[in-house]
Amino acid sequence: MEKKGEHIILIGFMGAGKTTLGKKLARRLELEFVDTDEMVESQTGQTISDIFARKGEAYFRSLETDMLRQLGQREKRCVVAVGGGLPMQAENRPLLKELGTVIFLETGVETLVQRLKNDTKRPKLQGGDLRERIVTLMNEREAVYRRVADVCVSTDNRSYGSILEEMISKTEK
Ligand code: S3P
Numbered sequence: 805m806e807k808k809g810e811h812i813i814l815i816g817f818m819g820a821g822k823t824t825l826g827k828k829l830a831r832r833l834e835l836e837f838v839d840t841d842e843m844v845e846s847q848t849g850q851t852i853s854d855i856f857a858r859k860g861e862a863y864f865r866s867l868e869t870d871m872l873r874q875l876g877q878r879e880k881r882c883v884v885a886v887g888g889g890l891p892m893q894a895e896n897r898p899l900l901k902e903l904g905t906v907i908f909l910e911t912g913v914e915t916l917v918q919r920l921k922n923d924t925k926r927p928k929l930q931g932g933d934l935r936e937r938i939v940t941l942m943n944e945r946e947a948v949y950r951r952v953a954d955v956c957v958s959t960d961n962r963s964y965g966s967i968l969e970e971m972i973s974k975t976e977k
């Protein structure tokens with residue numbers, strides 16, 4: 805089996821706080837922060853919405869896998885936030901595991917609806933009823949998130965400070 809890497813990887817639904825908490829965690833641990841969505845956008849020079857619209861979701865998913873492979877080559881330890889749909893590609897799961905400790909940020913549907921109600925940038929949430937979209941996707945995804953994760957941390961109704969403490973105590977031995 806491959807040696808497990810030392811990065812910290814945050815997974816979870818859109819709006820779970822992967823980017824916000826990832827940045828805070830990185831600052832606290834004095835590590836770099838990397839976001840696969842940002843990598844895709846900077847390397848293609850296109851927004852995620854444009855990539856979905858012009859080339860389709862399957863192409864976007866292949867770019868996400870490329871980003872994970874690039875991160876696997878990275879020596880310097882970092883905190884990585886990955887797109888909410890990335891763990892759903894079976895080939896990405898062993899890549900995530902090899903990168904390091906995977907934290908699933910758990911968030912309830914009501915919190916997500918509130919956080920995502922004005923979103924225009926996430927193609928998976930546009931059109932139709934937002935709550936229904938979230939519930940349908942969550943039903944497909946939650947078990948996978950749990951299976952991939954080494955650690956689960958709930959984010960509902962909690963301060964950033966308390967979530968950070970839990971993430972640190974569960975990852976830093
Ligand atoms: C997606 C999540 C987004 C982004 C894309 C697709 C998904 O990332 O990768 O819009 O399928 O859940 P965030 O989880 O950072 O919003």
